[in-house]
């Protein structure tokens with residue numbers, strides 16, 4: 001069973017491993033850890049990297065500042 005646990009890093013999904021009388025053992029790996037995932041993707045567009053992306057050596061995604069903080 002996947003439950004949410006409040007941690008110092010915010011809420012995390014954990015897997016309940018064993019429930020005892022006073023405590024519960026949980027696994028903190030992602031619920032999909034260890035499972036082979038297969039994606040079927042289609043490239044619908046490409047664009048040139050921005051100067052900032054080239055200097056950072058990674059993509060910054062399509063939504064400005066939505067997934068990038070540094």
Ligand SMILES: [Zn+2]
Pocket residue numbers: 053056058059060068070
């Ligand atoms: Zn960057």
